[in-house]
Amino acid sequence: MGAEHTGGGNPPEPAPPAPRSPTLGRGTSNALTLAVVGIVLYIVLDVVAQLLPPHYSPISQAESDLAVGPYGYVMTVNFLVRGLLSFAFLVGVVGATQLGRTARVGLALLGIWGAGAFVLAAFPTDVGTVVTVHGTIHNLTAAVAFTGGAFGALFLSLHFHAEERLRRVETVARLLAVLAVVMYFVTLGALFIRRLSHVFGLVERVFIGLVLLWILVVALQLLLSDRARGISAPA
Helix, strand or coil: CCCCCCCCCCCCCCCCCCCCCCCCCHHHHHHHHHHHHHHHHHHHHHHHHHHCCCCCCCCCCCHHHHHCCCCHHHHHHHHHHHHHHHHHHHHHHHHHCCHHHHCHHHHHHHHHHHHHHHHHHHCCCCCCCCCCHHHHHHHHHHHHHHHHHHHHHHHHHCCHHHCCCCHHHHHHHHHHHHHHHHHHHHHHHHHHCHHHHHHHHHHHHHHHHHHHHHHHHHHHHHHHHHHHHHHHCCC
16 A cells, blocks of 8 residues: 555644834824933933022922022923923823823823922922912922822833833833832821931932833833834834
C-alpha cells in the first residue's frame, strides 16, 4: 500500500496583530506638551518668587503667601500657570485615552484643582492675623482645590489598567497618587494641629509637588508612547 498523505491541507493563517491605538492628534499632543512645559515654568516661577523679598519661609509659611508683597504678582502669575497647565493636561488626557468616558469623576476633580488655581490668583491670601473676605475665599478655595487634586489623581490612576498607553506607568501613578492623598491629610493636620504648624509650608509644597509630578509622569508617558508608535509604524 502506498504511504498515506498526512499534509492536512494548507497551514492555518497567523492571527492578525492586535489593533493599535491611533497616534495622538496634533491638538492632543500640543496640550500635553503645554502641560509639561507649564510644570517646568511653574517650578521656575515658584523659586523666583521665593528668592524675592519679603523672603517668606518655605518651611513654615504657605506657598500662597508669596502672592502678598511687592513681588506678589510673580506668584499670582504662577497660579494662572498652574490652572492653565492643569486644563491643558485634562484636554490631552481626554484626547489620548478613553478616560473621558470611564473616569469622569476623576477628571471633574482635577478640573476643580485647575479651576481653583484661577480663583487663588484672583483672591490673595491673608498674611498675619487680619482676616479679610478675599483671604477667606482664598483659603476655602485652596481646601477644595487640594481635595480635587489629591483624589482626582487617585481616581484616574485606578483606571490606568484599561488604557494601553498608560499601563506602563500604572504602578508609579498609583503610588504618587496615594502619596499625594497622604500628604493632603498631613497638610490638613499641619493646618489645625499646633505642633505641626511650623512645617505647614513644607508639607503643603510636598503635596503640590506630588500632584504636579503625577501630572508630569502621565503627560510624558502619553507623549513618549505616541512617539514610540510613530517610530515603530511601518512606512
